[in-house]
Amino acid sequence: xxxxxxxxxxxxxxxxxxxxxxxxxxxxxxxxxxxxxxxxxxxxxxxxxxxxxxxxxxxxxxxxxxxxxxxxxxxxxxxxxxxxxxxxxxxxxxxxxxxxxxxxxxxxxxxxxxxxxxxxxxxxxxxxxxxxxxxxxxxxxxxxxxxxxxxxxxxxxxxxxxxxxxxxxxxxxxxxxxxxxxxxx
Numbered sequence: 804x805x806x807x808x809x810x811x812x813x814x815x816x817x818x819x820x821x822x823x824x825x826x827x828x829x830x831x832x833x834x835x836x837x838x839x840x841x842x843x844x845x846x847x848x849x850x851x852x853x854x855x856x857x858x859x860x861x862x863x864x865x866x867x868x869x870x871x872x873x874x875x876x877x878x879x880x881x882x883x884x885x886x887x888x889x890x891x892x893x894x895x896x897x898x899x900x901x902x903x904x905x906x907x908x909x910x911x912x913x914x915x916x917x918x919x920x921x922x923x924x925x926x927x928x929x930x931x932x933x934x935x936x937x938x939x940x941x942x943x944x945x946x947x948x949x950x951x952x953x954x955x956x957x958x959x960x961x962x963x964x965x966x967x968x969x970x971x972x973x974x975x976x977x978x979x980x981x982x983x984x985x986x987x988x
Contacts, residue, residue: 843964845935847956849895849922850963857892857986858963860954862938864900864947865911871896874951875915877973882916884976889983897922899929899940900947936965955979957986 850858861878863871875896882894896912896919905923912921924932933940939950952970956963967982969975 838968838970839966843959843962845963845965846931847935847963848928849897849924850956853893853958853963855891855893855958857889857955857957857966857983859892859894860897860956861895861951862897862899862932862936862940862954863949863951864898865903865907867947867949870949870951874972875919878953879916879919881974881976881979882918885979885983888980892983893920894918895920895922897924897932899924899932899938899949900942901926901929955982 847860859882861871861875863874878894885892894916896908896915898908898911898921901924908921908923910921912919932938936954939948941948950970951972952968953974954965955967955969957966958964966986969979
């Protein structure tokens with residue numbers, strides 16, 4: 804019983820943070836929309852064969868109606884506009900729920916944009932991704948709660964380095980374009 808109460812409290816705290824931070828972003832200007840990072844010690848197994856100069860990565864799960872669907876619906880038209888400035892940046896949707904069938908992931912991602920890639924992650928891979936990307940994920944039997952951040956990784960010396968995390972919704976389109984131009988992508 805105590806574990807269940809602690810779990811509910813943790814879930815409520817995480818959900819309140821997910822609501823609170825986007826609402827306060829305007830107080831910090833553009834700096835409140837993203838976090839600049841230079842993290843190279845991450846493991847991204849699904850990018851082993853990727854050759855693009857940069858990639859976008861989003862973590863969620865198939866059928867997530869409260870976080871993923873609205874976020875991906877908003878990002879898809881923005882992605883089309885971003886592609887005009889940086890046409891070769893792929894987008895990867897990484898499924899954080901390994902109990903779902905593998906064959907659901909790619910169609911789910913492509914339902915938002917035909918160029919989106921869907922990545923199935925095993926339980927071990929999900930655990931590693933949670934550590935490497937500091938993902939906030941909670942789960943009960945039916946639903947998962949997770950952050951809805953967009954990650955920009957840039958290829959450096961044959962591996963990808965995490966450069967920026969976009970943390971507010973809608974994602975700051977002009978800032979993303981500016982970041983891509985600064986990175987000369």
